[in-house]
Amino acid sequence: QQPVQSPQAVILREGEDAVINCSSSKALYSVHWYRQKHGEAPVFLMILLKGGEQKGHDKISASFNEKKQQSSLYLTASQLSYSGTYFCGTRANAGGTSYGKLTFGQGTILTVHP
C-alpha cells in the first residue's frame, strides 16, 4: 500500500518555509526522499533509517518517527530551484531479495515563486 503524502501541492514565495509529510500504515525500516523537477528524472535527496534520525541536505532536512510511521521533509528559506515534485519512498524490510524495493507516495508538487 502506498504511503500518503500531504499536502498534495504547496505554493511558496522565495524565502518561505514548507513541510511535506509522508505517512504509512505499515511499520517502516527506512524512508527515502526524491525530488523530480519538471521534465526530468527523479533524483535522490536523502534516506532516513529506523532510529528516529534527522538528516539534512543544504537547507532541506527530514525527520523519521518510526513509532508513528511518519516522515517529514522540511524546506527552509525556499529557493526557486526547490520547485518540483517531492516523493517519499518507504521500505518495510531490512533484508531479503526485495530489500532494494521502495513503495512511493503520490507526490507533493512544490512551486516557488519569486
Place this chain on the structure above:
Amino acid sequence: DVKVTQSSRYLVKRTGEKVFLECVQDMDHENMFWYRQDPGLGLRLIYFSYDVKMKEKGDIPEGYSVSREKKERFSLILESASTNQTSMYLCASSSLGGVSYEQYFGPGTRLTVT
C-alpha cells in the same frame, strides 16, 4: 557520471500492439525497476529485478511482463497494449551495496496508446 538510458522518450502505439521498452544502466547495478507515473498516483512499481533472469512483481504487474537477460538491460513488455496503459514509464537501477540503495532513474518514456 552514472547513467540510466531508455530507448525512447516518446512512443505512440496502437491498441493491441506488442510494445517493448528498453532500459540500460552502466553502473553494474544488481537491482533494476520499472515504474509508471500518472498524475496524482505518483510512482507505482510494475516489476523489479534483483539479478539476471530474476524478477518480482511490483504493485501493478497486470498487463506487463519483463525480461532481464543481461545485467545492464531490463526490458518492459506490453503484450497487447491498451489505452489504459498510456502513461510515463520510468526505469531505475540501484546497487545492492551500501545503506541507501539510492535509485538512479532514466529520463522516462511517454507512451501513448491510441
